[in-house]
Structure formats: structure tokens, C-alpha cells
Amino acid sequence: MRASDNQVNAPSRISLEYSNMKYEVPIDGNPRKVRRSAFTITGGRLIFIPGFVTRRRRSDANDIDGRKNVSVKGSTVSVNLKVNGRGIDPVAAKREFAYVMSDDALLATSTPYECISFAAKMRLPRMKSQERADKVDHLIDTLGLTKCQSSLIGNENIKGVSSGERKRTAVAVELVHDPPIMFLDEPTSGLDSFSAYKLVEVLKELNANGRCIVATIHQPSSEVFHLFDDVLFLWEGYCIYHGPVVEVEDYFARLGHSVPESFNPADFILFLTQTLESEELQMMAAKWSERESASLMEHKVQFVSLWKRDVKGFFRDTNSLRARLAFTVFLNLLFGFIYLDSGGRSSGYVLGVGESVGKSHVGALTLLAINNMFSQAQGAYFLSKSCVEIPVAFVQTGVSVAILYNMMGLNGPFLEIWLAVFLLASAIASTAVMAGCFAPNPKTAMEAGPLLFVPQILFAGFFVDLSEVPAFLRWVQYLCSLKYAMNLLFIAEFSDHPGGEEVLISNDVEEDLKWAYILLLLALLIVFRLVGLVALTRKAVTVY
16 A cells, blocks of 8 residues: 555544454464454544453454554454545554553653653654744643643652653653544553543543544543543444443433443443343344444435425425416516517526526525425435426426527527526525525525525626626625526527627627536536535434
8 A cells, every 4th residue: 555545634524434343363273253343433522442451352442443463372353444435554554643552651761841842853853843842832731731841750660740641641742743543542541530530631622623532441430431422332343332422321221221320331331241141242233233234224215205205295286386387487478578589689698687586486485495304304305305406497497498499589509598597597596595504594594585696696797897896706706606607698699690709708708618607507506505405414403
């Protein structure tokens, strides 16, 4: 694997995906394979793996960090690890990973400041001395080492810093090169309850920027346990639970193992893994595996079900269907009679404005639908809604162009005009959908309609010359779908028309950029819907 393949940039969120984990142990000369569960660890959430201090648990910890373990003679560990969906070798990409072992290698006769400074010099040789010094100071301040930075680390013979300060120094040493992924083995061992709590608090703060931090802990106190975001319980290499700490008690209660009152959930579940029959534990592992598979299939099932429901609802709502068709026919007949036989003189502008007006109303109706779906499966509903609305818009714009094409006496290719109007209608509808996803309620969404429509007219370059628009506002024209669609309509109608070249030049339209205009409209259509989906996902609550 090339070095470049193993580089992991530090995005706002890191995702570690483990699959095909196997641990081979020789028994009577024959290797026995133990299949392991596949799971994903997400950055921005502090994760811990509880367990008893045994040879097997330490192997679990090393499996998670992706490195080979040879604690049992002849044993081998293999795992497929992906970071943000891309395969990676943790050993080759060691600069992107940090490992804080239970037994640190800090020099007893050095101070925390000297240990961190030395690590910075070794790992960041190209960084300027002042920048390194600032980085060291920042780490010391962040990890609460200011008071002890000049004290010796110490050992059993040399008086030094406390156990908690020593642990935090070890963490700081591994953080000097800003690794996006960090593994800690027994970070709270040897610490009193308060020191352990303060250390995990620090880890949680470090985790807030999206860094992926995984800690294996022997027996966390109840207070420390509830500081973590997620927990991963393993039994014989199988995953029996991997999810939020706040949900672990309810999950095991549904399995018939309620955590006794005033009992540490981590201790109780670890006790179960040591006392329950292997058959029941295998059932737990199988049940969790089924739950994970069901979760992956859930969105597909939701999408298909919601799409079928929306299609049925669309055709069954005959009143709405008739109203939409009548509105489309009436509006375009009105424009057609006003500009009857106008030829190519004003075709682009009329078609553009007509569809903008029409789709702004349809978009407003869509806003109501989007705002009414916050209690449903937002991602699947959003996608199914789009898959129904976009084909409908294609047919609706086809009816519009069919009416206006003959009434106005247009000369350009029918399909090109249809495509331009369809892309414009879809882009404006996407803008309306995006606004609806950000709006707190349907009333506000409807009131936002003019804010979407008016800029389209102002920055299309017809009512106002763009050169007269203040420089700091001109960038808005690049988000104006009406402008791109108008350019396509002008190209379709006037490129082969006598005197058409003058029309194109006067309207600042370049025929060679036809495909660029099409791609830009598609980009606006997709990006606005994706932004709307992100906004919707953040505010909606899934109940399926």
C-alpha cells in the first residue's frame, strides 16, 4: 500500500469501519478461527470498551486499534479497517493514529513540559521552533498540566507528579501531531475516582472537534461510565451491544436483563458476560447482528414503502391533480394569448418568468409537505418525495411548452426548450424545498416565497443591468437558476434565427457554454435539495 493511500486527513468527523475480524488460536496443532462482528465507530463520540483485565480482553483492545497481537504463541489477528470508507493499514499510517498504552514510557527524570517538547521535536521537525513551543503550551493548558509542568515525572524511587498528571502527560505526548484517531488502553488504571473522572472529561473535550477516541477500561465507575457517548461490549470477539450509553440499560432490559437499581450498568453487563450460558450469549450476539442488518435495510424499506404511498396518494388525490393541471393550462394559455404569435421576440423571457411564477406556487405547496414530515423518516421521505415530484414536473413543464410553443410561434427545437424549462422549474422547486426545510413552520415557509422569487428576476439581467448592481451583491447571479435557463432558451430560439447573434450578444449569452448552463442548473437542483436534506435531518426526529 502506498504511503499516500494511508494518509487520513482530519475532517470534522472520522468514521472507522471494522469488518471481517478474525482471531486464530492454535488448538492441538490445528488453528481455530473465531469470527468477529463488523461494526463502525464514529468520530465526535467518546467510545469505551469495558472488560476484565485478561489476556483475551487486551487482545480485543489491540484488535480494535488495528495492530497485530502476539500475546498467545502462534496466534494471529486479522481485520479489515476502513477510515471514512477507504481501506487503510494502521501500521503504515501511524502518523494518523495515536496509541496511549497502559504502561507509558515517560522518562522519570524529565518534566511533563520536557516530555511533550521532546515529542514535538521528534514528530514535527519541520515546524518552526516558536510554533512548536506554542503548541506545547496549548497542550499543557488544555490537559491541565500547567501547575506540574516543571515537576519530574518520577517513579517508585523518585518523587514526581500524580498518577492523573502522568496519564494526561502521556495523552499530550501522543497529541502533538494532531492525530485524528486515538486509542487509549486503560487510561484510568491506577487513578482514584476523581482523577479518572477528570481525565475522561479532558478526553471528551478533545473529542468535541470530531477526533475519534476509543478507550479500553477495566472497570469504570458509574460517573465515568456516563461521561462516555458510546460503549462497545464484546464477548468472545462477538459484538453484543454497540451504541449510546444512555440506551444500554433499556436494550438489555428488553432482553430480559434489567440493570438493578443503583447498580453500575458496565459492571452488571460484564457480570452477565461471565455468568450467562454461552448459548444465551450467542443469542445476544446474533440478535445484535440482526439488529445491525435490519438497520441497514430499514432505509431501503422506508424509501420503497414511502415512494409507493406517495405515488398512490398522488393519483388518488384527483382534486389536487385536476387543480394542478388546470392551473398549468390556465396560466400558460394566459401567457400564450398575451404574446400570441410573438415569435422569437420575447420567448425566452416569457417562458422563464411564466415557469418561475408557476413553479413558485408549486414549490410553496411542496414546502407544506416537507414541513409536515418532520416526525417521519426524514431521509427516506425526502428522497421518495423528490422521486415523485420531479417526474411530475417533467410532465407539467411539457404541457406548458406544448401550449406556448404553438401559440407564440416559437422556432427553436421543442425538446431543447422543454429541457430548459424543466431544469428551471426543478431548480426553483429545489430552492423552495430547501427554504421549507430551514423554516420553523409552514406559515414562515410560505412567507419566504417572495425572497426566493424576487432575486431570480432582479439578477437575471433583464430588469436591472448587472453592472449597476453593487459589487458585493453580484455573486448572487451565480445562484440564479432563471439566468442560466434564460440563456438556454435564448440559444435554442435565436442561435439559428436571422439576427439571432446580435440578440445573444446583447443579452450576454455565449452559445458555446450551452452545456455549462445545463450542468449548472443540474448542480443547483441537486445541491439545494441536499442542503435541504441536511437541514431536515438536523431538526427532524425519526419515529419509524
